[in-house]
Amino acid sequence: MSSPTASVGRPRSGARRLPTGSARDEILDAAAELFAERGYAATSTRMIAEMVGVRQASLYYHFKTKEQILAELLESTVRPSVDYASSLPEQGLDPAEALRALVRYDVGVLLGARWNAGILYALPEIATEPFTRFRAERERLRLAYRRLAGGDVPGDLVLGLVESVIGMRRDLATLPPHEELQEAVATAALRLTTL
Template identity: 70%
Template sequence: MPDATAREEILDAAAELFAQRGYAATSTRLIAETVGIRQASLYYHFPNKEQILAELLEATVRPSLTYAEELSAKDLPPATALRDLVEYDVGVLVGARWNIGILYALPEIATEPFARFRRERDQLRLAYRALVEAAGPETAGITGDLVFGLVESVIGMRRDLPGLPAPEQLQEAIGAAAIRLLGPGPG
């Protein structure tokens, strides 16, 4: 990353190590060594490993949450807005350099350093629910959660499928599947 700041290099190295080696197996010393800095320099940018992971996780949710807020300001049919959000969110998750979303299920994520991430992820889930409800299904809460889970399934696909389809294909396929989950009706 030739034009990256030290902070960006730390985040990138940590993302790679967390995604490939696991969170518990990655120390701040290893992150610093990977970047080519002293561990004390890493602590200048981040007080601990939890803060590094929290920032990485928030970066997987915040763009889609912002996009959902932008969509709510537009006068789009709910199904159109839902599909737009799904395709955007899938793009964020598959377009990231490292598959950091794979760490969503870590037990550590339930602790305080990750409260903001959990709150923002819940807000995104609620945005999906609201769009699904506006589209009309009687089971809006469940269907909204299904759509949210469908979007996040690309995290596992990145991990498990060696020949992942192109991002555009995934965006289109998952967007279409989300609309099908709405079922027949005004959607």
């Protein structure tokens, strides 16, 4: 009889990527690293499984397709900011303060992720069905920016400014401290709304 804490399946080959994370979390982490560094098309599910130290069949237990992994990663880059934007009315901030708070929060999410998964927003695959929920979540975030910025054009400009930190993460060897960059983007965002 096995103990209730015994693991199921084959042992992993190698150390765990995220000692406190679930197998699903480790798969997402490995995929984010490979997608961001090698590219989505150049990454296979076999590579992801090998990086985690599990068999490919174990990966398919958690995710049926590579598209499902990518969709989950992309949604995780916008979901926290959408949730935060939804909580702003309860904070009693005026629109400019709320916009500043959302920009700072959203930039923090994009900078705080272990891997720069936001770089994958421009993939042509994102226009297909498996990514419908990600596109809907991103549109909700866009609408929050438009509402707080006072119009479609200013809101879209602010969202573009926020997402520019994705390119900065890719292109710059060293980024300014996160707090400094969050404040700089928030200040610039407020200036955009007064043009």
